């Protein structure tokens with residue numbers, strides 16, 4: 045074929061309206077839809093391949109400040125397919141706010157997250173009395189980076205207060221440490237026995253904020269309904285669930301606040317954190333934001349975490365199931381089964 049003929053052919057192909065917009069449309073497709081489109085012609089096959097590659101380069105779908113890639117060292121194993129239907133949210137939301145479709149591989153990794161962060165940095169609705177923020181304790185203090193700067197008391201009690209939606213300060217406030225998204229290098233690595241796990245891609249110093257456990261906030265009734273479904277899936281050997289129940293005991297000691305966060309279908313990278321019987325290297329802290337009723341669950345490094353080390357925490361102490369799922373945490377105090385409790 046002469047050069048002119050080739051040029052004509054390319055112009056003809058690219059002038060097809062669908063092909064012209066394929067780069068914008070394909071990132072919105074689910075894996076089966078993408079596979080179907082990919083088999084129709086060479087151009088769509090090429091675009092589909094690049095979309096699939098970009099998916100594996102950032103599990104966060106560009107919604108964090110930096111990309112969080114999938115890495116599968118297991119030869120011949122299914123890659124990210126299992127998570128291609130997983131929708132990403134950097135913060136907790138109600139099921140009614142959950143997206144039903146979300147682009148993946150549309151933006152360059154981390155771009156959208158950076159745009160959002162810089163947008164929210166500009167949002168500073170009104171200035172408080174201090175001139176830079178509100179009246180919360182700690183507001184207006186110099187920004188401490190991402191370190192939970194020596195507030196060991198809160199690390200132990202597991203409760204931290206931050207400025208929130210009703211404050212006059214913006215995201216640049218030093219008292220909003222956990223609200224600026226993931227700032228450390230992370231990657232999601234596949235293990236033959238535990239499935240995917242979250243790993244440090246850099247040294248994370250003790251006390252450093254790692255991430256929030258984000259997902260759908262459920263009522264207890266809905267969480268019980270979903271847990272039953274997930275238990276059924278698991279006994280069938282299918283995908284793993286990520287429904288976390290947190291109980292905060294109120295000062296009276298007579299009641300407790302129960303928070304149900306389901307990151308199984310819609311969540312963030314915290315849903316990839318595996319269990320360790322020795323408590324792992326992450327501390328969980330409940331963060332109360334001024335003006336927000338529901339606290340958020342956030343993870344901080346409980347010790348210095350080396351680059352390449354897996355991030356883990358303890359899913360709990362209770363094991364109610366006689367035949368619980370086997371635990372492969374590898375710690376010297378491993379109890380052999382994963383925690384399980386009646387929800």
Ligand SMILES: C[S@@+](CC[C@H](N)C(=O)[O-])C[C@H]1O[C@@H](n2cnc3c(N)ncnc32)[C@H](O)[C@@H]1O
Nearest residue numbers: 238239240284286315316317318319371372373
């Ligand atoms: C919240 S998910 C963590 C991510 C999960 N590995 C995955 O691939 O999606 C919880 C599930 O991970 C697996 N898991 C977590 N910790 C484990 C451990 N110590 N040993 C074996 N499996 C583990 C179990 O299948 C569990 O139901």
